[in-house]
Each structure stands twice: as C-alpha cells, then as structure tokens.
Amino acid sequence: MSKTTQIKEEVTIKFAGDSGDGMQLTGTLFTNDTALTGSDLATFPDFPAEIRAPQGTLAGVSGFQLHFGSKKIFTPGDEFDVLVAMNAAALKANLGRIKKNGTIIANTDGFDKKNLRLSKYPDGEHPLENDSLDGYEVYQMPITKMTRECLKDSGLGTKEQDRGKNMFVLGFLYWRYNRSLDSTIQYLEGKFSKKPKILEANLKVLKAGYHYGETTETFTTKYKVKAAPMEKGTYRSIMGNQALVMGLVTASKKAGLPLFYGSYPITPASDVLHGLAAYKNFGVKTFQAEDEIAAVAAAVGASYGGNLAITGTSGPGLALKGEAIGLAMILEIPMVIVNVQRGGPSTGLPTKTEQSDLLQAMYGRNGESPLPIIAPNSPADCFEVAIEACRLTLQHMTPVVLLSDGYIANGAEPWKFPKAADIPEIEVNFVPARDGNEAEPFLPYKRDERHVRGWAIPGTKGLAHRIGGLEKEANTGNVSYDPANHEYMTKIRQAKVDAIADYIPAQEISIGPDEGEVLVLGWGSTYGVIQAITHELLAEGHSVAHAHIRYLNPFPKNLEAVLISYNKVIIPEINNGQLCKLIRDKYMIEVIPYNKIQGVPISNAELKHFVKGILEQAAVPV
C-alpha cells in the first residue's frame, strides 16, 4: 500500500506515561531531532514530584509536551494534535486536552485490568473498547509486547526489555514525521558506548518502531513539518537551567573571577548545581552545603574573598536564605541569588511552575533591604540574564536576585547562540593595596557617584578592616548606633539600588503600537503566550501591544511613560497579582490582573479570550 506525505504547519505532541516509562527522555530526543530539522519549537515537561510515583496511577503520570512548526512558535501549545499514552492513566489524565479529531497512540499493554483500576475507570469500562474515544483517530499498538518480542533473544530480563518500549514509540514517531534515526542513534551510541548489549537492544527497538510504521498498513500517512523562517545563524537546542549555567560560567570568565556556587539540592533548581559541577575545568567551585543557609552563607564568604559568588535555590530555600541575603545587602558585597520558582507556599507544588516569589524577592528580608531583581523570559534568555545579573552585582556591589521558574528551567527552545568573543567583558575593580603613606585613611564604605563602595578583599596589603551585620557608620564602616547615621545609611543603600535604573536599558515594546488601547505587560515565563496572542490580536486588527519587563527592581526609568501610553494595562501572571501590586504601588496606575495559579502556564486560548474581552469592552461606546 502506498503511503502519502502530508505537510503540516505546526504539530503539538504530548508524550505521556508512567513516571518510570522514560517519557522525558523520549520527548527530549524527539525535540533535539526536531530542532535539527530547522522547525521552531517550545517544550513543556510536566512530571510528578515523586521519583517513582505509584505505578499506573493518575498521580504517577509524567508528560512531555512539544509544539513545533514551520512558523514562529511561542508556547508549548494549549492542546495536542497527538497524544502518546503509554497506559490508561496517561490517557485519562490528558484526554481533556486533545484537539478535536486529534490522534491517540495507545499502548494497549498499558490498559489491562490493573491499569484500568489504578486509573480509576469504573468496573467494566474500557476506554479503548467503548465509544469514549469516538471522534479521535486512535492507534492501538501493543508496544510492550512488540518490544519484548523484538528483544526475546537479547539475553535481557523482562524488566530490562520493557525499558526499551519508549524507543519503540520514538522510532514510530520518527517514521510518522518523516525523520531519520541518525540523531538518536548517535546519542545512544555515546550513552551506551560501554554497554554494547544495552546499546544493541535500544537500537533494535528504535528501528522496530520505525519499521512498524513503514510496514503496517493501518498507517497510510506520514507528516512533514518544514523549517521555520528563522534568523540566519548557528543554532542549538537549549533548556533554561542549562542556559543559566552557561551564562554564569561565561560571566565568571568575562569578569576574570573564579565562580563559587553554594547550593543545597532543591527542585527545580538542582540542575543548576549539576550543570555547574560539571564545569570544574573552568575553575568553577561548586559547594553542596549542609543546608540552604550554609549555601548562601558560604557564598557570602566567597564573595568577601573576591570570587564571583552565586547561590541557587527555589522558593522555600529563598525563605531560609533571607537573613544571610540581608547580611550581604548591608555588607554591600556582590552575590547573585538564583531562584528557580515553583508552586508555593511552603513545600507547595515542587515540580510545577509559578511566579509567586516576586514579592518575596522584593520584600522577603527584615529591615529596609532593597535588592535589584531581574528575570529571564524564556529558556534561551537565561543565558543573557545570568550574565546581566553578574554584571549588576559586580558593578553595583549589591546582591541581585534572578527569578527564573520551573517552566523556563525545564522548557527547551532553539537558540541562536553567541560567540564568546562578542560578549563584553565585565569590569571589576578591587580596592588597591596601600602602604600606609596615603594622605587619606582607607574608608571601606566610601562611595562613588553611583553610591557604590569599593570591593576590598582579605589578603590585600594595608586594607585590614572589619565589616558586619551591625549598622555601619558612613565611610568608615565602624559600628554605629547613631540615629541620623542609620537613616542616612538606609537611604543611601536604597539610592544605590535605585541608581541602577541609570545603567539598564529603557523598557521596550516587544510588539504592537507605541500607544493604543491595551498594553499586555508581563515578566518572566509568560513571554511566549503574551507574544503569541498579541501577534494574533494585531492580525485581527486590535489596538494591542506587548511589553515584557526584565528589570523588576528598579524598573526601567521610562516604564511609567510606557504604561500611560495605553488606555488599559493587563498583567497576566502565574500568581495572585504580584507585579500588579508593584506597579500600582509605584505608579498609582490601575491595572487589570489576569491570574492563573494552577501550577501550569497560562494557555493561549484563555489569555486571548480575556484580552479580547477587554478590547471589546473598550470598543463599546459609553
């Protein structure tokens, strides 16, 4: 039977299975191969907090969503064209988000009585056998059986054989989307170079999946998604935490300072620790501390000693670090605090995304302790923002908070990466040694025109001095309880942070008119969805623009002017309205919040519907 190839502009696939089924790897490998075809893409891994949640249950479903296309792709997609369901629970958990007429690839071996019971289907109900999937294109494939059959002579046990079933799915999808197996073969050869038996088994199953598509008569159509019109250049696929790691290492080299990273394992920030630990050959010192407090305190010590000091964590860890961050703030030493946000409060939703630590970053310390805050808007943007955070901290002698989130951290996108030589150096000026013959005494807290003090590190001749968490006398840094001095020092530390506004770029409009009816204002990981809907609404003739804030404290100097150029400002956030509070407080401008607090990104459809509603209200004459 002949097979036809159909061209698609965009496709969203959701890989879903038990958390031990290898869905994250399958998704990642398919994504990497997709990137090589030149399509644009965005991904969204979604996994349970438990490493091996109870097998076969709804709680144990792990998913990986990939949206790719021959046009600009902003988000991982609201709904799927294709759902790969490795078991009944994976189908049940995702059924609500498959597009009308979408495709379901079901591993029938994951739908036995036990699976149906664990995924809470009523007795006697079998979703593949009744009419519940009418309207979908359902492919039933005994993937586990076929994998076992394929490996029956491999000498591997059943458990090991079953681990290969994700390769069967991957092979099948490569066939369906008209791909070659090369990139995955190359990956497997590298990964299992010392385990030839496992390598052979994986390759065999991968090819079996591919050939299954080719030879089985049920499958008549292959699909092809062409390359997207992207800027010329060299690209790679990148995840947020990975980009963050590389940005920090790059900043360390550009500043000429050894990088010290103090951290305590916490989801979803641990990959930053893992990533940096692998770059010891760059002189990167990673320190896995005994707790969050030790991690930040060690970074304080390393900064005092003249290293580029970073500490990384997620929300609950930031809460624990608060006092030590306050110390770094009053000492006025450089340090970057990376917070890869997750669902809160308390332990909250460790593996889910949220933007709910903005106010914690802004206010979460005792006393008057303002800190600059900066946020990346996409996985690739983490690279640039990490370098910028290091530049700010080193040049303004203040700790800086970098707010990423779980969605950015684990999401992937193609990245047109820069050449190292094109990235500017970061100037660092330590206070020079003294021989005692200077006219003026050394004043550790003397400031320059930006209110920035010098970085005087132990080991420098003639600069021995004492610093600490007690209030300091201006200039000398000696302990002072003088009332007027305390007020002065409080204000000067605030002024130092405020002055950073003079050294950051003005707020730009990402897309849309410079003035008009509605401005959609975002920060962090909502960038993609706001871009997508603004493009669509502009195409539909609406007066709408998108601005995305990278610098959350201090705000860019022109931000107020930007905001008042529109009749209405909508702020979508994955929290209960935190940027709204900051904007209202600072500018006394009324803004319209759009909040989603479900541990998942805002969908294209819901946000578009909301913004359209506001635009249409405006169109009604009063």
Place this chain on the structure above:
Amino acid sequence: MDNSEPATRNPYFMSQLPGGGTVKLKAKDFASDQDVRWCPGCGDYSILKQVQSVLAELEADKDNTVFISGIGCSSRFPYYMNTYGMHSIHGRAPAVATGLKLANPELDVWIITGDGDGFSIGGNHMIHALRRNLDVNILLFNNQIYGLTKGQYSPTSEVNKKTKSTPFGSLDHPINPLALAMGADATYIARSMDRDPKHLKQMLKRSHAHKGTALLEIYQNCNIFNDGAFFTFTEKASKPETTLYLEHGQPLIFGPEKNKGIRLDGFKPTVVDLTEGTYTQDDLWIHDEHDQMKGQMLTRFFDDPRTTEDYLPRPFGVIYAEERPCYDDLLFKQLKAAKEQVGEGDLDAMIAGGTTWEIN
C-alpha cells in the same frame, strides 16, 4: 597547597607585591582602634589578649588573617582585631568561613563562636565544618549562658539551671561540645580556660599549627550572668583536684601533689591513688593524642565535681589530633585534575554544546 592559579585576579594580592615582607608586629599592633565593649571582668578580655599576643609571636601577617564570627558576646571579637574580620549572622560563621577559605585558601581563617552560636543555632554548620576539615581554627568561647540576650540558659548549661527563661529550672540535657565534635569526626579538639593564660596561649599556638579544622573549647567566665560556672576547674582551691592537664606521651596524672592518676581498668577509666603503693605511674593511661578511641573516652570525662562524688577530672589540652586531607586542598586538586582530564574550559565549545545546526 596544590593551587595552580592565584585565587583571585586582584593585582594587589599580598604575595604579588614586590618585596612584600612584613615588619615584625607586637601584640598591640593586632588591636584595632575600636573600644572593647565587653563587660568589665569578662573572660573574653583574657582570650583577646592571648590571641593578639600569639599572632605577634607567630609573626602573622595581619593583611592575610581573617576573623569570622557569628552573633553573641564573643562574636564581637573581630571588631577588636586589627586584621580582616567579619561579624556575620547567628550561627553561620563556619559556613561563611568555608566560602572564604574556598575563595582564597591562602588566608589564615579563624572562626570565633560561643556555646549558643556554635552549638545551638549553628550546631549544624559546626558538625559539617568539622567533618569537612577545612584548614581553619575555631575558638569556642563556652560560658554556659546566653550573655548578649541577658542571661537565658544555653545548650551547654547544666540541667535545672534557673534563668529568666527557666524560672523553674531548665529541663534540657546539656551538649558536650567536644564529644559531639568527635562524633562529627573532628581532626583536632582541645580544651583550655580563660583563667590560665599560659595554657591558653600554648593551646592557641598548637591549634593554629594544626592542618585542618582545629576546635579549641575555651571555658570562659561570664561574670554577669553565670559567674563562677567553671570556678571548680579554674580556681586554685579546687583546680588541682578537678582538672587533668594532658600531655602527649605522658601518663594521666593530677592532684595537688601529682598524687592521683587515671588507670584503665578494661575499658573503664578509674582514679587511682599513687601514694598508697598499689599503683605507680607505670600503671597509668599514657596520653596518645592520635588515639581516636581514647580521645572519645577523654571527651566523656564530663562529670561535674560539685555534684558527682566519684568524678573523673576534666581534661585540658589537646585531646585528639589527626592528619586528614583538608576540604580546601581537595577542592583545588579536583579543579586541577579536571583541567588535566578534559582540558582548560573553552567558552565557545561549552556554549555550542554537542549538536548544532545552521539556518542559511
């Protein structure tokens, strides 16, 4: 120290100064210009004086010496030293010092802490500092009370202590700091007291000479909130009966006339009278500061002579010392090995990663 590159690129770093020799300093040169604000009569004065004097004798370089403290009376110490210093936050000095030492392993780092700072709020960091064994010195000022907050019982206070926060007596069993340190596999523990400056000075020098984390517990009198807590060990009348000064290779002897000794009866240390004729010095426990098992036992010489009849004397001196690789050395060795193994890091190669593609 296998540190292949300078720890910082500060062009003014000490070792890089032309002819960077130092002038011989006196004890008073290590005193800062700040007024010392401890209560008159506080045991901290004695410790401060001995540290300043020891640094002078060691010909320490004040620009290469750093004191890191937490919070509490003792933690004001760095302000009074004319060296580098940081008065950090409560309990965290060991962690701050760890980062500092890893940033610049050439620094001579001293941690100043107290019984509350080091063994209550900062107990966790203490344990981990000891097991990691960075090359730093820890001076534990133990006064068995919270002084700066005006007299609450501390984790080393005896049971049933009546303080402002425990008007009916405290219930908590006290921490034995040196026993805890042995549990954390400390490579060096020693004990001294504020009222024996000569011994204190000797112990400060010994602790400083130890390569690794050296924990020196100093019994320090808080004459305001816990006056006389250690008098049984420090005052002339009772001291000979209650204290045991340890010397490596020497038998455990104490008493007003050196008339008592400690003998091991199986695993049980027993006090014996050397004048009766039953036992001689040859029968006694010979102190071996490298013996971890016996070191553990010595930390358990923890009776209170005021309340225990058959008490063992409290040991002072170096209880245990061993050589074990330091975390800071290991880290720099690992950095060097990584470079040798995979080559000096190349930014462009890192950024490009494994797989790239061209859009033309």
